[in-house]
Amino acid sequence: MIxxxxxxxxxxxxxxxxSVRAYDSRKVPDDTLDRLRPFLSGFSGLCRGARGVLLDDAGDVFTGIIASLGRITGVSTVAVFIGDTSVPEHMESVGYLGEGVILQATSLGLGTCWVAGTFNRNCTASRVKLGKNEKVxxxxPLGFPVEKEDAGHRLVRSLxxxxxxxxxxxxxxxxxxxKWPPGCREALEAARLAPSALNRQPWFFEVTHGEITLSVQGAGSGYGSLKRLDCGIAMLHFEVAAKALGLEGHWELLKPPHVARFILHESGSGISQARG
Ligand SMILES: Cc1cc2nc3c(=O)[nH]c(=O)nc-3n(C[C@H](O)[C@H](O)[C@H](O)COP(=O)(O)O)c2cc1C
Structure with a gap:
């Protein structure tokens, strides 16, 4: 539990x-990174099958033809998110853990940007020690945003x-x-704001008495899909809002095409008010 x-x-x-893609080249101080590190190994049972590693020198992570499409510039520190493929729900876990790290970084004044496509994957994998079933x-990126983005970065943002x-x-x-219990609208609103690859927002929430079921919208909902990573991010957003607003409950993972169900706890959830 968070x-x-x-x-x-x-x-x-x-x-x-x-998402911040243009950084001002300043190094992230060690004491700032120290406040991020504890979250890289997980902060909830839902992080099982995921972990993060910090690289204090971005090196070639954002170079090469594919990487140039995303134009991440001026960054020195990188967090690498790793999934354990022996855990079927590793993509959900990576999304959930990674977004916790990203929101913690945001609270520390750092810019971030999820990057699952436009980076140099082979080079990154060669810089972290991967276990038998693990993959990057x-x-x-983690750093300080430039004050004013150039035209190229503005173009990437608008694309x-x-x-x-x-x-x-x-x-x-x-x-x-x-008929929703108090806090449910705000929690769904928080999930709605989650970032997703290509901003496709592939999530759908079915609200019933006592639970909210999250499913992947459209094709490509199987284990290991990027859409399940997006849904893991939305799960993190939903849960932090619910917790912050007193909508008590917990996630239970489901099989594709569903992702998970948030089971509301009777106490303090307002379910009794919502029923009938
Ligand atoms: C799983 C995931 C993968 C992403 N991959 C990339 C990427 O490869 N390159 C990139 O420039 N942006 C990438 N993004 C950033 C999205 O384009 C961005 O989150 C989305 O457009 C919403 O914008 P916002 O983060 O500013 O709210 C990715 C986001 C997510 C969640």
């Missing part, structure tokens, strides 16, 4: 976080359509909002 202090801190970061899933999100009505089904 600690209540972290949930409150991270909930406040959700509207502040955005994604990375994020990524970064600011747009689907309306809430497009991502939930089941009970109408007036």
């Amino acid at each position: 600690a209540e202090y972290d949930a409150r801190l991270w909930y406040d970061q959700i509207p502040l976080r955005r 899933v994604a990375v994020t 990524a359509n970064s600011k747009k999100r689907k309306p809430l009505e497009a991502i939930f089904g089941g009970l109408p909002p007036e």
Whole structure:
């Protein structure tokens, strides 16, 4: 379970976080990184099958033809997110753990950007010690954003359509909002703001009495898919909001095409008010 202090801190970061691709080359101080490190090995049972590693020199992580498409510049520190493929839900875990790390970094004044495509994967893998079933899933730069992005970075941002999100009505089904327990709307709103690869927002929430079921929208919902990583990020957002707002419950993982179900605890969840 996420600690209540972290949930409150991270909930406040959700509207502040955005993908940053242009950094000012300053090194991240060690004492700042020390406040990030504890989260890299996991902060909840849902992190099983995922871990993060810091590289204090980005080296060739953001060089090469593919990497140039994402134009990550001026960064020195990188967090590498690793999944254990022997755990079927490793992509959900990487999304969940990684987003905790990213919101913690945001709270420390650092810029971040999930990168699962436009980086040099082979070079990154050669710089971390991988276990037998482990693979590098994604990375994020960590650093201080430049004050003003150049035209190239602005172009990447607009191509990524970064600011747009689907309306809430497009991502939930089941009970109408007036029957939801207190805090449920805000938790879904927090999930709605989650970042996703190509900003495709592949999540759908079915709200019923006592639980909220998360599924992948569209094709490609199988274990190991990038859409399940996106859903892991949305799970983290939903849970921190729920915890910060007193909507008590916990996630239980489900098989594809579902991802997980958030089971509301009776005490303090307002379920009894919502029923009937
Ligand atoms: C799993 C994942 C993978 C991503 N991969 C890349 C990438 O390879 N290159 C890139 O420039 N941005 C990448 N992004 C960033 C998304 O484009 C960005 O999160 C999305 O457009 C929403 O914008 P925002 O993060 O500013 O809210 C990725 C995001 C996620 C969640």
